[in-house]
Amino acid sequence: MIFVSFSKEAGMFKRIKGTQDFLDLTLFNFIIEQAKKHFSEYNFTEIATPVIEPTDLYHRSTGQESEVVTKQMFRIAVKDGEQMCLRPEITPSIIRAFIENNVIQTPWKVFTYGPVFRYERPQKGRYRQFHQLNIEVIGSESISQDASFVKMLDRFFSDKLSLRNYALLINFIGCFEDRKAYRELLSQFLDNVEQDICKECKIRKEKNTLRIFDCKSPDCQKIYKDAPHITDSLCKECKGEWETLQEELTLLSVSYKVEPTLVRGLDYYSKTVFEFVSDSLGSQSAFCGGGRYNQLVSQLGGKGDQPSVGAAPGIERLMLLLEPIRDTLVLPQPPALHLILPMSKKQDMLALLLADTLQSEGLCTDILLEGGSIKSMMRRANRMGAKYVLILGDEEQEEKKVTVKDMVNGKSDQILQVELVEFLKS
Ligand code: AMP
Numbered sequence: 001m002i003f004v005s006f007s008k009e010a011g012m013f014k015r016i017k018g019t020q021d022f023l024d025l026t027l028f029n030f031i032i033e034q035a036k037k038h039f040s041e042y043n044f045t046e047i048a049t050p051v052i053e054p055t056d057l058y059h060r061s062t063g064q065e066s067e068v069v070t071k072q073m074f075r076i077a078v079k080d081g082e083q084m085c086l087r088p089e090i091t092p093s094i095i096r097a098f099i100e101n102n103v104i105q106t107p108w109k110v111f112t113y114g115p116v117f118r119y120e121r122p123q124k125g126r127y128r129q130f131h132q133l134n135i136e137v138i139g140s141e142s143i144s145q146d147a148s149f150v151k152m153l154d155r156f157f158s159d160k161l162s163l164r165n166y167a168l169l170i171n172f173i174g175c176f177e178d179r180k181a182y183r184e185l186l187s188q189f190l191d192n193v194e195q196d197i198c199k200e201c202k203i204r205k206e207k208n209t210l211r212i213f214d215c216k217s218p219d220c221q222k223i224y225k226d227a228p229h230i231t232d233s234l235c236k237e238c239k240g241e242w243e244t245l246q247e248e249l250t251l252l253s254v255s256y257k258v259e260p261t262l263v264r265g266l267d268y269y270s271k272t273v274f275e276f277v278s279d280s281l282g283s284q285s286a287f288c289g290g291g292r293y294n295q296l297v298s299q300l301g302g303k304g305d306q307p308s309v310g311a312a313p314g315i316e317r318l319m320l321l322l323e324p325i326r327d328t329l330v331l332p333q334p335p336a337l338h339l340i341l342p343m344s345k346k347q348d349m350l351a352l353l354l355a356d357t358l359q360s361e362g363l364c365t366d367i368l369l370e371g372g373s374i375k376s377m378m379r380r381a382n383r384m385g386a387k388y389v390l391i392l393g394d395e396e397q398e399e400k401k402v403t404v405k406d407m408v409n410g411k412s413d414q415i416l417q418v419e420l421v422e423f424l425k426s
Contacts (some may be wrong), residue, residue, distance in 0.1 A: 089155025
């Protein structure tokens with residue numbers, strides 16, 4: 001028999017690049033709890049969809065030429081040839097669920113949250129597995145819906161999450177016909193600067209012209225500052241809606257900045273597009289993106305168009321924004337810990353029974369079963385943040401008592417075991 005010896009180093013697994021272990025979920029759960037509260041106050045229902053979806057769903061929605069589909073999809077190889085992937089965004093899954101489950105009650109106002117996967121170069125605020133909240137209104141054409149939706153998000157960030165240092169960037173990319181006309185104008189502009197733009201933008205120009213605005217090269221971005229604005233190519237109806245949207249946002253006291261180069265990286269958007277950004281996040285400044293998508297339902301095989309609007313706040317980036325103001329937030333506190341210290345193995349069974357009684361009464365209870373001197377056990381109790389220490393020694397066992405030490409004021413009491421719950425609850 002051959003024994004292979006592994007060095008400690010070689011036997012250790014590391015997490016996959018671009019993923020994170022969350023050892024403290026306080027901020028994560030705070031965001032989710034606040035979101036559940038906030039969006040249900042606005043009459044949204046929580047739903048959940050799978051993290052694996054048919055690959056084709058994203059080809060037909062996010063877009064064949066979008067960076068998400070061309071470069072960032074985690075495809076899963078399955079024996080029977082079925083093409084599936086880990087979802088690179090959630091909106092198409094929600095639309096699939098809307099169609100597949102024959103939802104007839106519209107507007108369908110839903111929210112969800114969970115992991116999303118994109119094969120990107122990891123850096124601060126950019127992961128390969130990250131988490132998004134997703135909020136969608138499916139089946140509502142009114143542009144006032146967009147104003148109300150953006151206000152709801154703004155209120156979530158400012159009131160529920162207490163964020164201050166952020167801005168809303170907004171743009172209006174019109175209807176299909178407007179974008180067709182604009183694409184020609186943009187192409188003409190690009191003809192004149194073609195020698196100065198990067199190789200990828202040259203391809204984008206031919207394949208999906210509006211995607212040039214997603215280019216990460218600062219040189220290209222500088223050139224595109226002089227590009228024609230899509231809002232100057234809007235038809236009469238879209239122009240009216242764009243004006244109404246701005247008026248209504250002002251009416252609702254939402255501060256915003258019009259960003260003419262904001263087109264968003266996904267193909268299905270039409271009309272309203274927006275991003276919430278913060279300087280505090282560095283180069284990955286957007287922490288929520290969204291907009292209107294009017295044709296996605298029919299594009300994905302649904303009956304007729306269901307004009308919709310949605311948004312996806314990124315949870316990791318929200319956590320980065322919350323970390324510096326953590327002390328000012330009203331975060332849920334862990335329950336007071338009651339820690340039972342059996343002084344020897346003889347008291348273990350009694351400790352188990354007492355713990356079971358306290359736990360059944362809803363009191364947070366743990367036992368130090370590893371033994372040690374009273375001094376070392378008290379030190380551990382301190383480190384664990386115990387509020388009460390319940391000491392069980394020979395004497396306590398014999399007299400059917402417990403020595404209860406309040407770790408905050410240092411006071412000790414001997415309590416009869418049968419009266420312990422009542423004592424701790426009072
Ligand atoms: P998008 O659909 O690309 O607009 O993304 C919506 C939001 O998800 C962004 O505003 C970010 O907050 C978050 N997000 C997108 N990509 C990543 C990533 N690779 N890592 C962490 N968060 C991300």
